[in-house]
Amino acid sequence: MNIGAWVVLAARNLLRNRRRSIVAGLAILLGVLAVTTLRGMLNGVQRSLKMEAITGQVGALQVHKTGWMAQIFGAPIDLDFPVDTAMLTRIEAVDNVRAAAPRIPFAGLVSSGDTTTFAMLTALDPERETKVCPARPERLTSGRLPSDKEPDGLVLSAELARRIGARLAKGDAGRVAILSNDRDGSLNALDTQLIGLNGLPRSPGLETRLGLLTLAKAQELLRMPGKATEIAISVNDLGDIEGTRQRLQAALGSGFEVSIWSELAKVVADAIAIQDKVLGVIMAVMLVVALLGVVNTLLMSVLERTREIGLLLALGLRRSQIVGLFVLESILLAVAASVPGLLGAGLTLIVLARVDVTFQAPGGGMLHIQPELFMSDVAIVLGAVWLGAVLAALLPARRASLLRPVQALAAV
Amino acid sequence: MPWIPKGKLTDMQWILLALRNLTRNRRRTAVTLAGLTIGIGAALVLQGFATGIVTLIGGLMVEGRLGAVQVHKTGHLQADQNALDFTLPDSAELRARLAAMPGVTAVAARLSFEATLGNGQQSTLALVSAIEPVADRKVCPVRFANVIGKGIESTDKNGAVLGIRLAEGLRALPGETLQLMATGPDNRPNLLDLRVAGKLPATTELDARRLVVVQLGYAQELLQMPGRVTEYSLAINEFSQADKIAGQVQAALGPDYQVVSWLDLLPQIRSVLGMLTVVMRVVVAVLLLLLATAVANTMYMTVHERVREIGTMLALGVRRQEVVRLLVSEAILLGILGSCLGVAAGTLLVYCLQTHGVTLRAPGADVESQLRPSISALAVVGTALLALVATALAAAGPAWRAAKLSPVECLRAT
Numbered sequence: 001m002n003i004g005a006w007v008v009l010a011a012r013n014l015l016r017n018r019r020r021s022i023v024a025g026l027a028i029l030l031g032v033l034a035v036t037t038l039r040g041m042l043n044g045v046q047r048s049l050k051m052e053a054i055t056g057q058v059g060a061l062q063v064h065k066t067g068w069m070a071q072i073f074g075a076p077i078d079l080d081f082p083v084d085t086a087m088l089t090r091i092e093a094v095d096n097v098r099a100a101a102p103r104i105p106f107a108g109l110v111s112s113g114d115t116t117t118f119a120m121l122t123a124l125d126p127e128r129e130t131k132v133c134p135a136r137p138e139r140l141t142s143g144r145l146p147s148d149k150e151p152d153g154l155v156l157s158a159e160l161a162r163r164i165g166a167r168l169a170k171g172d173a174g175r176v177a178i179l180s181n182d183r184d185g186s187l188n189a190l191d192t193q194l195i196g197l198n199g200l201p202r203s204p205g206l207e208t209r210l211g212l213l214t215l216a217k218a219q220e221l222l223r224m225p226g227k228a229t230e231i232a233i234s235v236n237d238l239g240d241i242e243g244t245r246q247r248l249q250a251a252l253g254s255g256f257e258v259s260i261w262s263e264l265a266k267v268v269a270d271a272i273a274i275q276d277k278v279l280g281v282i283m284a285v286m287l288v289v290a291l292l293g294v295v296n297t298l299l300m301s302v303l304e305r306t307r308e309i310g311l312l313l314a315l316g317l318r319r320s321q322i323v324g325l326f327v328l329e330s331i332l333l334a335v336a337a338s339v340p341g342l343l344g345a346g347l348t349l350i351v352l353a354r355v356d357v358t359f360q361a362p363g364g365g366m367l368h369i370q371p372e373l374f375m376s377d378v379a380i381v382l383g384a385v386w387l388g389a390v391l392a393a394l395l396p397a398r399r400a401s402l403l404r405p406v407q408a409l410a411a412v
Numbered sequence: 413m414p415w416i417p418k419g420k421l422t423d424m425q426w427i428l429l430a431l432r433n434l435t436r437n438r439r440r441t442a443v444t445l446a447g448l449t450i451g452i453g454a455a456l457v458l459q460g461f462a463t464g465i466v467t468l469i470g471g472l473m474v475e476g477r478l479g480a481v482q483v484h485k486t487g488h489l490q491a492d493q494n495a496l497d498f499t500l501p502d503s504a505e506l507r508a509r510l511a512a513m514p515g516v517t518a519v520a521a522r523l524s525f526e527a528t529l530g531n532g533q534q535s536t537l538a539l540v541s542a543i544e545p546v547a548d549r550k551v552c553p554v555r556f557a558n559v560i561g562k563g564i565e566s567t568d569k570n571g572a573v574l575g576i577r578l579a580e581g582l583r584a585l586p587g588e589t590l591q592l593m594a595t596g597p598d599n600r601p602n603l604l605d606l607r608v609a610g611k612l613p614a615t616t617e618l619d620a621r622r623l624v625v626v627q628l629g630y631a632q633e634l635l636q637m638p639g640r641v642t643e644y645s646l647a648i649n650e651f652s653q654a655d656k657i658a659g660q661v662q663a664a665l666g667p668d669y670q671v672v673s674w675l676d677l678l679p680q681i682r683s684v685l686g687m688l689t690v691v692m693r694v695v696v697a698v699l700l701l702l703l704a705t706a707v708a709n710t711m712y713m714t715v716h717e718r719v720r721e722i723g724t725m726l727a728l729g730v731r732r733q734e735v736v737r738l739l740v741s742e743a744i745l746l747g748i749l750g751s752c753l754g755v756a757a758g759t760l761l762v763y764c765l766q767t768h769g770v771t772l773r774a775p776g777a778d779v780e781s782q783l784r785p786s787i788s789a790l791a792v793v794g795t796a797l798l799a800l801v802a803t804a805l806a807a808a809g810p811a812w813r814a815a816k817l818s819p820v821e822c823l824r825a826t
Binding site for chain 2: 017019020023024026027030031034038070071072073074075076107109114117118119181185204209266267268270271274278281282285286288289290292293295296297299300303
């Protein structure tokens, strides 16, 4: 018999008791549907968290002077380096790098009227920053980002502005003074105008007491003309981020350290890893329960077909061929059930994508979930189900193959 | 079955009959039971993990930082820049009153405020928590469990413990002196030296970056507010009852005070836990559906196998509803057996995991914690009951099919 004939035979066997096959298939279908839908939703959650970090605040990669990462929170301004167009061009020439933007993150005080409080300020190059963190404007609840036209503009987290009593208004109500120690340790002040308010970040662990101003003004305030302490970088392909890091490191030499977003927004990366583990466990449990239904069905099938198997053996079929037949039946059932399960999950995800699903991110704002499914997820689910189907068939198939033709034919 | 035609069977006889039918095909019953056991066991373990996560996060936050319940002056939690205008007296009488409330096991006073911490060259925002070292040990016993260096001793008047990223950012080593600057209720900034006693590895990102722990007396001197505190934090006897005890304390103290549980203070954790509950419910529901298909499958096979027998029963005058009852009883018996095994396996696994602990690093944390799954009797009983309902419903279809069979055709079937 050729393989096609075996497949036809297996399919016919499955169709002999349709109801039974349908119920066993239903379990697989449900399992695939639930697992794939959960995976798709989780992908949406993880993508939002990740992209919020990458395009909203951090960038895909960052370059600092060596030693910075050890004291990242202190945002030291003495680990500075001169940046010029030549250096940025050199970085942007590295394969997969889309854009680079110089920054100075620093700690300072913001003051309005007689109230002063602490802020984590980030000085940006307005034009270059739009290519590295294009989602920054989306985070504004009102107003706009500082630009070359408004070099003394300032954006504060809405909460921070409320605290110091500053409002988005012309004149005194919108005037905010920034105080900070410069590189030599003496205190300087800078007058700015509040032009935008920032909402809460949607990813946990990102800076919430945020202030944004132009790089030129910060260089003035900190007395470090032409210098920066950080270069944020966006890439074309996030999949090749590790390779990009190595190429950047090679291009810049040992005086600089190159970090990936997952090291800079560690909370996000950690949360994603834990979610993946939990989903893996859930998937394994559902798969096992669904496949036990298949084991049961096949065992039943062996019992019913005892005489038939005896006949096949008596006619000279090999025991391995009997095992193969049952394994084939199991696989056919799994394939036939998992495909509609996948389609159902796809449909559910499309519907869920239309409905705007939101949830409150831990320590952040509202997160919109756009579910998505990767081929790799589909491959993992299908691979696990099909492999599981083979394993599930082994016990009943072995039992069938060990029958003795004479006794099997004598069975009722 | 000689006794079938002789009138009605007692309930016990029906159950025995159902049990016998289950033992007719042992392998099939065993596989179905295995499915039920794994499914119910897994549902219990998953719920155990969900509870374990609450306990883990709660343990870190409650026993390491906040206390289970906090008593504030009404208005303090809503205030921003003028938070220090809402304070409570540092009084022995109030402590005694709080300690006497039902469920409360310990009381410690605290002063929480924002300040600027500097090393002479750079300065940064700090969230200061000023504690009473002795009383605090009962409310937050694991506060200094992972400290690098030393915790805060009563004798160490200006000792401070810093969040690790804060210490790294200021390049502060143990023994070094830093300056803490804060504005008291009189709106005048005050400055006081502190000495770094130790640093705390991250349990949450925010604490690692901002937290400074000092003595209550030191903070009262810095802010020039002797005899005042911002909150009392309470340890309670049953961790899961925080919301309830907070409500009771609130009722006893009246509207001048605002009593909150740790979950009120961490709304984002409440939302994560809420989401976790939803996901767990969906997963448990899907598991039960899968179990229902397994049982339905088994019952269809049973009906198929016993067509002639069912025909005989009907021909002998057994009522259709009795056939339905017999088959549903078989499924329920399977469900009961499976639930027992599943509950046994699930609780055993939860117990083992609880004893050994699952090592886990919370997002953004430096230290690993032990996740200890646990499950309440209520959840166990609830899951088992749900599984029973699911199996009974799953049997309804096959049983209905059996009841509709015509005796003549059944007896003719091979």
